[in-house]
Amino acid sequence: GENVEQHPSTLSVQEGDSAVIKCTYSDSASNYFPWYKQELGKRPQLIIDIRSNVGEKKDQRIAVTLNKTAKHFSLHITETQPEDSAVYFCAASLNQAGTALIFGKGTTLSVSS
């Protein structure tokens, strides 16, 4: 089955800096890669996603890149703000009916002002 590795487990940056979180996946058939943000005590919320037919996707300060050959994808957050502090999870799936998401172990991002 699919296995998703995520690095780093913790990341501390200064406000205004960029943050990058990287994930690798094992199943070359996976074709959907979402990123979730989970604030303390709250449910995970989708922040951005990418499909295997796209190499990069951007939404304001966040972007995701995908390298299918290397089977890795990354989340980039620019101009970080204290409210970006949270746990971020990457995930992968086959994106077929009835297919669940397999999550990475998460990255705790701390943005200090």
Next chain:
Amino acid sequence: SAVISQKPSRDICQRGTSLTIQCQVDSQVTMMFWYRQQPGQSLTLIATANQGSEATYESGFVIDKFPISRPNLTFSTLTVSNMSPEDSSIYLCSVGQDSGALHFGNGTRLTVT
């Protein structure tokens, strides 16, 4: 996104007892997914619940311990049976979106004493 109501939001239970968690969705969905999130950990898929058939369990999870019901297209329950302190976790139900993303309920925070 679908609105998911999950109950209870939290509970404290004694070891050896069972707790049933309910998940109600405001629209009909084919698949519902149950995840467990142990303290400070990632989301681990317990099982996939399809209406009209038995749930499909992931490795490490068995029906006797985590029986699931899916009586219709808007409702599912997960029971945590014969609980031990190791079952203390957040349990989350989720439904798939057309995009492939999952939308999560607010979770049930279970503490077993």
